[in-house]
Structures are given as structure tokens and as C-alpha cells.
Amino acid sequence: MNDLIRVENLSKSFTLRRGLVGGLISLDALKDINLAVRPGETLAIVGESGCGKTTLGRCIVKAMTPNTGKVLYTPENGETIDLVGLKKRQMKPWRRDIRMIFQDPMSSLNPYMRVFDIVAEPLRIHKIAKGRELEDRVATALEKVGIDPAAGQRFPHAFSGGQRQRIGIARALVLDPRLVIADEAVSALDVSIQAQILNLLEDLKDDFGLTYIFISHDLGVVNYISDRVAVMYLGNIVELADTETLFERPRHPYTEVLLEALPIADPKRRAGKRTEARGEIPYIGNRPKGCPFHTRCRFAQDRCRNDRPELRKIDATEVACHFAETIELRGAYDSAPRPHISQKVSP
């Protein structure tokens, strides 16, 4: 089966000017990203703040243009189109297929437009429906996400955060998309509301045959909703695996650190000390040579400081670590005490 979206060697850097006459510095937000999204799956992209997950999402929806690389999209007719090179006009038809849900439900809805108009806006722009039909389609979309269509005449400020996020989802869905990119779609919501929205997204996926790219920093949420997970660190994908595999048997030390940070509800299982990453995430303008994670990795060796590991396949996992076979890491479902390290590592 063809991939719905394939990202090839994607890099994005931002240039900053230091002061008025200072030199330009280039920040690599994304470095050589390779990623495939299969039709019908939910692919999660996780990582801490500043790791480039939002930039990746925005490059895929073409809210940003990457410096190099391709975003190959396969529409329903089966041909393959590189979205990166497209002009605004050429991109427009694919905007119907690829939609986005935003993180902050407070700022993603125009405060000066009525909810009806917000949801109707994509239909009007693409000249899909008008008059009675437009009203029907908007009403259907609002009903699907659990908003009373009669409330369409209100302004966004009259709704709660969860309701606003539903409106944002309705706006994404009203065009019958194929791929929806949810950028931290539930992060700004209360936990109880998060569950509602996640369930709604699940239901809608079945109803519309959607594919999701779910960008999040919350592994609990990711575990709940996604089929596969890509872990990002400093603009690189460091591990990519099925959710089950990743949580059970992480291969990259950074993934382990993320999993260890998950809160454990059962106090009896809170045995042992947690593994934490040392220090802070480095400033991306000052990317470490070699493996980007080596400054914080407890297994780091000389090789890690000099050679950049490529993403390679081990069993069902793709991982970018030189020692992925030899180190043993603790998964999220483990209740065992601290894992032993098969190879003695000296700093």
C-alpha cells in the first residue's frame, strides 16, 4: 500500500540576526527527517518543547516551507506530488485533503467571527457549497463534534475550551479531509476534557476514514490514541516504532527517559529510582556534534560524541543510536527494578 505522506530528507532552519549589524545565525529546527505516514493510521510525534515537532507538522501542511527535502503526498488518484515545490494556487486543492487542528483553542478561532462563519469559511474559500447546502454541511459538521448547530450564531468567546476545540475540529472536518494534523490538540485542555476530545477524534477517524498525525509531548495521550510513535530530539527523529513496541521495549536512551517521566498511577509500582536525563536540552543554535543526545545520555561514549547515528532498523523499530542492540532499557510497562546494563559503560 502506498504511503499517504512521505517526508524525505526534510530540513528546516531559521535564520536569526544578532543585533542590528551582527551576523546571521542559522538554527536547524529540523535535520534530515525521513518519515512515512500510512493511510488510516495514527502516527504520533513526541518530544519535549523545542524539539521541532510543531515545525515538522507545519512543514507537512505547508504553513512553512522547508529548506531542503520533499513532502510527497499521494492523493486519491494515486499519483505522487511533492508539496514543497507547489505554489499557493497549486497547493489549494490539496488543502482540502490535509487539515490541521491547533493547540490553543483560545487563539485558533477568530474572535470576531461567528462560529457558523468560522466553520463555513473553508467551504466558502473552496467554493464547495453555498446557501442552504452550506448551512446543512456546517450543521452536520457541528453535530458530528457535539456542538448544537443552533449555537452557530454565537461568538467563540461564549464557549469553553473543550467546546472551542470541538469547533476547531469541525472546521478541519468540514472539507472531508484525508489527513488531519493535530498539533498538541488536547494539551491545553483539562484532563477530563482531554479524554472526551480523544474519544471524539477516535470516533471521527472511523466515521471519515481519517489518518492522523498526532503531535504531542504527553506520552500518556500518545499511548492511548496512536498506532505508531516517532520520538524527536533536537530536530531529529531518534526512534520510530509501533506504540506497543516503543512502550514495551524502547531502543533509544532518550525514549526511556521520556517513558520514565510518565506518572505511574499505582503507588505499588513506583518502585526504584527514575532515570532522568542529565542537564538541560541544548540550545539548537549550538547543536552537539555527533549524536544530538550524547550530552545527556547515560550511555554516551566517544563514538557518540563524534559520529552522528543514522536511523536504522532493529527488529520492528527504527532507531538512531550506535548502541541500540547492546544497551538495555526499561519500558513503560516494566515494574522490574532498575535494569542492568549489559555492557559496562565508562564515561
Add this chain to the structure above:
Amino acid sequence: MATDTMILKETQRKDRATGRESQWKMIWRRFRQHRLALVSLWIVIGFYLIAIFAEFLAPYAPSHYNSRYTYAAPQGIHLFDTDEQGNWGFRPFVYGYTTEIDQAAMRRTFVLDPDVKHRVQFFIETEPYRLAGFIPMQHRLFGVAEPRAPFYVLGADRLGRDLLSRLIHGTRISLSIGLVGVVLSLFFGVLIGGFSGFYGGWFDSIVQRTIEFIRSLPTIPLWLGLAAAMPRDWGALQTYFAITIILSVVGWTELARVVRGRFLALRTEDFVVAAQLDGASDYRVIMRHMVPSFMSHIIAAATLAIPGMILAETALSFLGLGLQAPIVSWGTLLQEAQNIRTLASAPWLLLPGVVVVIVILAMNFLGDGLRDAADPYGR
């Protein structure tokens, strides 16, 4: 009727509670809570009405003079009087003048003469004129019946022209110059600032440096230079427009900054990105998604810019480089009050200055109120 209003009130209350109320209604509701701004709004509206209906409201044409009454003191209007039968009632009148010769100064002074009363009549018939330049009319709001009788409510100037009439006509010029100047500034400010903020990059840099340059020039010498470069033989209308353009040369920078700032802030706002991802054209993104969000701010900024324009025109005209004599503006009126001698003998010639202060203050309060109310969502 009463039930209709009640139903209307009820729907309004309901709209507010359910969040159906539109942006402008919310702004108005917030604005009304700002008492000072509300009062100022009425003052400003009042002055603009005076400007529009100047010919009708003023007792005389601005050039009407009577050389017998130079520097005549203000008469004031007395509203109540007794008639021949001794009945007390609303009968407005003014006292006439007697002349006294001040021997020391060798000067004629006018003293009000309580024995002579001139009746003030409303909707008095006068020589025909055209209201606002095109509506032919024959009546003025008030005046004295006897054609030769003096009628100087706020006093007369050195040619015996009625200060009140000139003040009213000057209101039209001064207020409209502020308005036209701001409209012009707004046009360039929004256009240039909008491009600068929306597209950014090198164009933005050039525009910003240009604005910084213009703003670093001392305004008075700049205006003086530009005004001095204006040909002397230009007619009244040409001078008028030249002055508005001169004022806008500096005026647009402030508004361009405001607009650019809003564009920069909104450009990364999620709902604007969402509109772009919907496939909306730049035009649609700007007009439908960005402009409504800062329209209210622009109105507030423009309101706050008008007083600056009025003051600038007044200053220029006062210095003799703005509007010239046959045109009546607050600035040219104040020119009359330039020397100490006149001020000592005819202090009422400073009245245009008082009017300037009132209007400027009212406009500033109004602008403040608008700015506070402009963001009804408190974002």
C-alpha cells in the same frame, strides 16, 4: 410601544448572555461605561455639527465687517427681559454700545450701554447664502433685527468682524483639516504599514528606517520648510490641501507603526494561520481575518491623531506659514492675538485658544475611551 422596547431590551440581554452580541455592540457597551469619553463624544459631535452648519449658526459671514466697531467688547446675550407691559419672559436681547475716548491712550473704547437694547431674533432672514457651499438658504439661526445694530456676542476684532461668526467658520476649517489630514495619513499608514507588517523582510526594514528618519526630524522646522516651499500665489483651496498633505507627511508614520504592529502580532496568530491553511488568499486573510481584529484599534489611533493635526495646523497658521488671511481657522484667528497690545485691550481674541483646548481634550478623552473599549474580549 412599551412592550416593543421591553422585548428589544430582553433580546439584547439574551444576546449578551449567550454570546451572540456582535463586536460593535460590545465595544459600544464598554465605551458607554467610560463617562468622560461619552461626554467627550457628545462634545466632539457637537463641534462637528457646528462645522457642518457653520453658515446657518453664525450670525454673519466671516468676512462681514463694520469699521465703526473695531475691538468692540463682547456683548453677551441676555435671555430674559420685560416687555412694554412689564411682563417678564424669554426675550433675548443684547445691549448697544457707547463710545468713550481714553485720553491717556488716545483710543476709542466701547462700553455697553444698558439703555439701548437690541432684540435677538431666531431664524432671522438675511442675505442669501449657500449652506456648506451648495444648499441655498436665506435664514440664519439668530441675529439682531435692525440691520445696522451691532451684534458682537463674543466681541469684535480689529476690523470690526464678529468673533463668534469667525470662530464658527474657523471650526469648519480646523476640524476638517484634522479629519482630512488623518484620512490621508490613515490611507498611507494602513497601506505602507500593512505591507510592511504582512510581508516583512527587506521592505519592512526600509519602511521602518524611513519612519525612524522622519520621526527624528523636528516637526516644526520640517513643516516650516515645506510650508515655505509652497508658492505664495496659490489660492485658498490649494493652500488648504497643501497644508493637509504637509501635516500627513509626518502623520502617517505613527499610524503605519500601529498597523504594522497589529499585522505582526496577528500574522502568527493561530486563527490567521488557520485561514491560510484553509486556502484563503492573502486578500481574504487580511480583509476578513486580520482587519476586523484591529479596525477598532485603528479607529482609536486615528481619533488620537486628529488633535495632533489640529494643533499642528493651529501652530503653523499662528506662525503665519499655514493657512493665509482670507481663510478662517483657529490658527489664523489666534494670529490676531499675537501682540501684547491687542491682548491687553481685547483679551477675547484668545477665545479661539480656549476652543482649541476644549476640542483637543475632548478628542483625547474620546480616543482613550475608544482604545479601552476597542478590545471587548480583553485579550
